[in-house]
Amino acid sequence: AQTVTQSQPEMSVQEAETVTLSCTYDTSESDYYLFWYKQPPSRQMILVIRQEAYKQQNATENRFSVNFQKAAKSFSLKISDSQLGDAAMYFCAYRFTSGTYKYIFGTGTRLKVLA
Amino acid sequence: EAQVTQNPRYLITVTGKKLTVTCSQNMNHEYMSWYRQDPGLGLRQIYYSMNVEVTDKGDVPEGYKVSRKEKRNFPLILESPSPNQTSLYFCASSLYGTGTRGGYTFGSGTRLTVV
16 A cells, blocks of 8 residues: 655754755556645645656655655755745655545644744 | 645544545545555555546555545544544645656645544
C-alpha cells in the first residue's frame, strides 16, 4: 500500500534562511502526482507546489522548490529566504493518476520561523 | 471567485444529535472528497465522489454518510455523532482524470466538537 512519511514533526528556521522539509513515499506505480500543501494558523489548506512523476525537472514556485528523487522515492521541499508568513504546517501528499485518484497525506511538519 | 464553501466553520454538538456539514463548489469539479484532520495523523479520507450519484468509502467511513445529488454539493452527514468524531473536517474538490494534476481546492474547514 502507498504511504507518505514526513519524519520531521517540527522544524525551525531563522528569517531569511533556507530550510528543507523532507518527505518520502512508497509506491509501486510509475506515474503519480506529488504535492506540498501549506496550512497556516487560519487552517486554510493552500497548494504550494506540485510535481508530476514523469517529469524529471524539479518544480519551482518563487521561493519554493522541490528536490524530486524518483528512484529514492523522495520529495523534499526547500523554502528559500524564509519569511514570517511561511510559518505553518506543511503536508506532503501523493495522488494516484487513475482509478480512485486517491490522495495520501503525510502527517505534517510544523515550521516555525524565528525573527 | 473559484472556491469551495464549507459550513459551518465551528460546531459544538451533543452525542447522538444528527448533524450535516455542507460543502459546495463553483468550479464544476467532478471529484469531491471529505477528510478529517487529527493531530499526528494528517488528513484521512472519509468519503469521495467521482461524479453525481457516484460515491465510495475512503479510509475512515464509519459513522459518516454522504450524498451527491448535484454536482456542486457534497454534504457530510453524521447520523449519531460520538466524541471520537471530534475533529477538523475538510471538503475538497478537483477536476477528474488528467485534471487531477492540478490538485485539490479545499474548503476552509469545520471544527467539530462532540460532547
